Amino acid sequence: MDELVDQLRAILGHGGVLDAAGDIAPYGTDWRGLFDHRPRAVVRPADTAGVAAAVRLCAASGVAIVPQGGNTSMVGGAVPGTAGSQIVLSLARMNAIRTIDRSGLTLEIEAGVTLRAAQLAAEAAGAFLPLSISAEGSAQIGGVISTNAGGNNTLRFGNTRDLVLGLEVVLPDGRIWNGLRRLRKDNTGYALRHLFAGAEGTLGIITAAVLRLAPMPRSRIACFCGLPSIGAVLDLYRRLRDEDEAALYAFEYISGTALDLALRHLPGARLPLERAAAHYVLVELATTRRAGDLGATLETVLGEALDAGSLDDAAIANSEAQRLAFWSLREHMADAQKRAGASIKNDVSVPVAAVPALLARAADMLAQHYPGARMAAFGHIGDGNIHLNVIQPEGADPARFEAQGDELMERVNTIIADLGGSFSAEHGIGLLKRHAFATWRGEVERDVMLRIKAAIDPAAIMNPGKIFEP
Amino acid sequence: MDELVDQLRAILGHGGVLDAAGDIAPYGTDWRGLFDHRPRAVVRPADTAGVAAAVRLCAASGVAIVPQGGNTSMVGGAVPGTAGSQIVLSLARMNAIRTIDRSGLTLEIEAGVTLRAAQLAAEAAGAFLPLSISAEGSAQIGGVISTNAGGNNTLRFGNTRDLVLGLEVVLPDGRIWNGLRRLRKDNTGYALRHLFAGAEGTLGIITAAVLRLAPMPRSRIACFCGLPSIGAVLDLYRRLRDEDEAALYAFEYISGTALDLALRHLPGARLPLERAAAHYVLVELATTRRAGDLGATLETVLGEALDAGSLDDAAIANSEAQRLAFWSLREHMADAQKRAGASIKNDVSVPVAAVPALLARAADMLAQHYPGARMAAFGHIGDGNIHLNVIQPEGADPARFEAQGDELMERVNTIIADLGGSFSAEHGIGLLKRHAFATWRGEVERDVMLRIKAAIDPAAIMNPGKIFEP
Numbered sequence: 001m002d003e004l005v006d007q008l009r010a011i012l013g014h015g016g017v018l019d020a021a022g023d024i025a026p027y028g029t030d031w032r033g034l035f036d037h038r039p040r041a042v043v044r045p046a047d048t049a050g051v052a053a054a055v056r057l058c059a060a061s062g063v064a065i066v067p068q069g070g071n072t073s074m075v076g077g078a079v080p081g082t083a084g085s086q087i088v089l090s091l092a093r094m095n096a097i098r099t100i101d102r103s104g105l106t107l108e109i110e111a112g113v114t115l116r117a118a119q120l121a122a123e124a125a126g127a128f129l130p131l132s133i134s135a136e137g138s139a140q141i142g143g144v145i146s147t148n149a150g151g152n153n154t155l156r157f158g159n160t161r162d163l164v165l166g167l168e169v170v171l172p173d174g175r176i177w178n179g180l181r182r183l184r185k186d187n188t189g190y191a192l193r194h195l196f197a198g199a200e201g202t203l204g205i206i207t208a209a210v211l212r213l214a215p216m217p218r219s220r221i222a223c224f225c226g227l228p229s230i231g232a233v234l235d236l237y238r239r240l241r242d243e244d245e246a247a248l249y250a251f252e253y254i255s256g257t258a259l260d261l262a263l264r265h266l267p268g269a270r271l272p273l274e275r276a277a278a279h280y281v282l283v284e285l286a287t288t289r290r291a292g293d294l295g296a297t298l299e300t301v302l303g304e305a306l307d308a309g310s311l312d313d314a315a316i317a318n319s320e321a322q323r324l325a326f327w328s329l330r331e332h333m334a335d336a337q338k339r340a341g342a343s344i345k346n347d348v349s350v351p352v353a354a355v356p357a358l359l360a361r362a363a364d365m366l367a368q369h370y371p372g373a374r375m376a377a378f379g380h381i382g383d384g385n386i387h388l389n390v391i392q393p394e395g396a397d398p399a400r401f402e403a404q405g406d407e408l409m410e411r412v413n414t415i416i417a418d419l420g421g422s423f424s425a426e427h428g429i430g431l432l433k434r435h436a437f438a439t440w441r442g443e444v445e446r447d448v449m450l451r452i453k454a455a456i457d458p459a460a461i462m463n464p465g466k467i468f469e470p
Numbered sequence: 471m472d473e474l475v476d477q478l479r480a481i482l483g484h485g486g487v488l489d490a491a492g493d494i495a496p497y498g499t500d501w502r503g504l505f506d507h508r509p510r511a512v513v514r515p516a517d518t519a520g521v522a523a524a525v526r527l528c529a530a531s532g533v534a535i536v537p538q539g540g541n542t543s544m545v546g547g548a549v550p551g552t553a554g555s556q557i558v559l560s561l562a563r564m565n566a567i568r569t570i571d572r573s574g575l576t577l578e579i580e581a582g583v584t585l586r587a588a589q590l591a592a593e594a595a596g597a598f599l600p601l602s603i604s605a606e607g608s609a610q611i612g613g614v615i616s617t618n619a620g621g622n623n624t625l626r627f628g629n630t631r632d633l634v635l636g637l638e639v640v641l642p643d644g645r646i647w648n649g650l651r652r653l654r655k656d657n658t659g660y661a662l663r664h665l666f667a668g669a670e671g672t673l674g675i676i677t678a679a680v681l682r683l684a685p686m687p688r689s690r691i692a693c694f695c696g697l698p699s700i701g702a703v704l705d706l707y708r709r710l711r712d713e714d715e716a717a718l719y720a721f722e723y724i725s726g727t728a729l730d731l732a733l734r735h736l737p738g739a740r741l742p743l744e745r746a747a748a749h750y751v752l753v754e755l756a757t758t759r760r761a762g763d764l765g766a767t768l769e770t771v772l773g774e775a776l777d778a779g780s781l782d783d784a785a786i787a788n789s790e791a792q793r794l795a796f797w798s799l800r801e802h803m804a805d806a807q808k809r810a811g812a813s814i815k816n817d818v819s820v821p822v823a824a825v826p827a828l829l830a831r832a833a834d835m836l837a838q839h840y841p842g843a844r845m846a847a848f849g850h851i852g853d854g855n856i857h858l859n860v861i862q863p864e865g866a867d868p869a870r871f872e873a874q875g876d877e878l879m880e881r882v883n884t885i886i887a888d889l890g891g892s893f894s895a896e897h898g899i900g901l902l903k904r905h906a907f908a909t910w911r912g913e914v915e916r917d918v919m920l921r922i923k924a925a926i927d928p929a930a931i932m933n934p935g936k937i938f939e940p
Binding site: 101103104106147148150154155158159161162171175176177178179181182183184185186187188189190191192194195197198199203214215234238241242243244245246247287288289290291293296297300349350351352353380383384385420421422423424425426427428429433437440441442444445446448449451452454455456467 | 571573574576617618620624625628629631632641645646647648649651652653654655656657658659660661662664665667668669673684685704708711712713714715716717757758759760761763766767770819820821822823850853854855890891892893894895896897898899903907910911912914915916918919921922924925926937
């Protein structure tokens with residue numbers, strides 16, 4: 001008998017609490033298969049008051065709470081610790097679309113709404129939620145905000161935090177902060193919404209949010225390009241950006257190695273170009289203009305890049321099906337790499353002009369220390385964000401390769417630090433990158449963060465062990 | 471003899487410390503003439519190490535520090551308290567442009583660079599700093615960030631905080647936080663830059679920043695419109711936004727009353743339209759596209775608004791001189807109102823769809839309680855941000871009218887709160903709006919902010935008395 005669980009059940013009802021081993025197991029594992037930690041129980045409140053009541057009960061007993069949305073973290077941000085003593089609080093039942101203001105372009109939703117459902121709700125109202133990530137079918141808004149997810153449209157619309165106008169948060173003592181404002185301008189004290197966004201659930205539980213929407217684009221055009229060098233990739237990026245930064249919704253990089261893996265391992269995948277190239281880019285332009293002649297813009301810039309020797313070849317999607325096929329290739333990079341063997345993932349960023357240096361130094365480092373390992377780089381190069389994934393040498397032992405993961409990541413992070421970059425561009429810290437956080441973020445910065453953590457969660461019950469090493 | 475001042479002079483040199491009554495007086499008054507408080511002394515460090523050393527000395531003696539940039543606060547945010555015991559720390563000598571990365575579109579500058587100088591530095595490198603406020607000739611970047619200034623381009627590029635990629639901050643204990651990263655994506659712990667941006671110097675002193683730039687627009691077009699109703703103003707806004715949100719750089723509102731005051735009181739001012747209207751709007755479209763046919767976009771949308779009865783008349787600027795004349799009218803609103811007598815200023819925001827309700831309710835309230843008072847509303851209506859200024863009745867006693875300021879502002883704020891708005895959209899709290907902050911921001915929100923303040927500035931020496939009432 002677990003008295004706390006009984007008390008939680010008394011508040012939340014039978015369906016609001018799970019504690020059978022089989023029921024709770026999925027909440028303790030992450031989709032990457034990196035962690036398998038058993039929660040003490042799982043609570044699933046149906047509303048903000050239920051979240052607050054559950055938090056108050058846990059706080060009274062000093063029991064740690066792990067907020068969990070779609071559990072799609074890349075870094076173990078939503079699984080409990082190892083001790084079996086932590087309560088997972090799932091937001092999945094709080095999935096109401098509260099209000100859409102088409103005139104003011106705002107959307108108020110609860111934390112458990114999936115990103116895909118939020119996109120569709122906006123679309124149904126004739127508006128556009130400019131936020132797209134691979135996990136959008138499962139990822140829930142509370143987690144998307146708590147991890148400040150990035151994705152494909154960051155280039156044009158910023159990270160998730162840039163779309164958050166207001167938040168409702170249950171604090172670690174169970175009080176509710178109602179900050180659900182929907183204002184573009186509000187200079188009344190500290191920007192608390194920016195503190196909770198990206199805090200990975202360590203300062204409180206986001207229960208609802210107001211997001212900023214954009215008008216729906218009237219036309220889109222996608223283009224798949226082959227390029228001779230990484231310098232040419234940046235040259236094309238700058239040409240497109242300087243010509244029409246407003247229309248540049250995505251500029252996604254795929255290295256030759258990464259594309260080859262996709263062609264080998266993804267059923268039905270084929271190169272959209274006639275000849276292979278050393279580097280590839282997927283460009284998407286979009287506009288709300290009725291007279292938005294995106295094709296002309298694209299042809300002008302591609303023509304100039306071709307003349308300058310910065311472009312080998314380009315295919316413009318001539319149908320929605322082809323546009324989606326381009327994106328499918330990009331979105332299935334991780335799958336393809338999984339089938340190619342064990343991989344060590346680095347989600348890093350540098351100033352965009354430093355991307356060539358990053359790739360060159362990383363290649364040298366790999367050749368020296370991990371001969372045969374394949375660098376399958378891809379990502380949101382317009383943001384300087386590269387998924388610098390390293391695949392095991394063909395035929396090597398996966399487990400032995402994986403065992404080198406921490407060492408390899410530290411070597412990458414050393415290069416990153418030297419280039420003024422970040423060791424975690426969009427995936428956050430979670431459990432996986434705590435050591436890198438302690439190593440690569442200075443003492444002053446960590447001290448300020450720890451003071452904030454202690455000020456807002458003095459009992460340290462809110463997602464403890466994430467971001468900061470215990 | 472003042473021992474602390476002697477110690478500061480030993481560190482900063484003779485030119486780095488002012489303490490003669492005549493020298494320090496300007497640092498204790500604000501440009502609106504609301505406050506005249508004498509500082510104990512003024513320190514003017516030339517570099518970050520100097521700021522840190524001065525802060526350490528003051529911290530050791532428990533002496534309060536008031537960071538000051540261009541001293542253009544609308545709310546007394548940069549003047550010392552009344553006791554004559556506080557040290558003003560001026561950033562004016564830290565005015566170096568450190569680096570511009572044209573490729574990555576970032577600008578690293580010191581806190582004392584004026585906004586105008588920063589705009590020009592970006593321009594010289596062929597880039598655009600999309601931040602513009604009336605005080606840009608004097609306002610310094612440190613203050614602009616510390617107050618999260620808004621302005622004319624917020625509609626398209628966000629508030630100041632949205633342009634801040636990195637910060638360098640001297641903390642209240644004199645330690646230096648070097649957060650001068652220039653990354654678009656960096657999810658490594660709490661968003662400290664967003665905490666210091668808008669904190670009004672109460673958590674530390676911003677000494678340098680990395681700002682995000684945009685490509686330089688290739689063409690601009692401005693248009694002055696007369697409209698029959700406030701509903702029509704919003705209708706035109708939505709039409710332009712939905713047609714080409716990316717090109718809509720500014721959408722500024724001027725009420726008929728505000729424009730009449732400008733025509734009466736500004737030498738040489740004239741209405742750019744043939745007939746007077748009830749409401750006016752200044753629209754600016756811009757684009758980086760070479761083939762950016764902004765005129766066609768504008769004519770299409772204006773034609774549709776005319777057909778729908780949402781527009782009386784419009785004049786498109788046919789020269790750069792005329793474009794600047796439109797803007798001059800808009801920028802001199804405050805001057806015109808000053809000449810019309812005493813005024814009580816409200817810088818408020820509501821969801822954009824609620825602007826008509828705000829103006830109607832405010833007019834009713836004024837008619838009931840302040841008969842004859844003139845509501846001269848203008849502002850950044852696309853952001854829902856209205857400068858709802860109230861001018862004394864003609865012939866009334868200015869001092870008697872001004873004495874009603876607090877009461878009138880509270881009546882406005884009651885309407886604002888009811889509409890889900892903010893009592894300070896872009897001006898912040900400073901000394902002037904502390905009471906409104908205590909009244910209109912909930913207890914939970916204030917408590918979280920006070921915990922953060924205590925965690926980062928436990929001795930309460932950093933700009934004490936701002937935001938929070940003592």
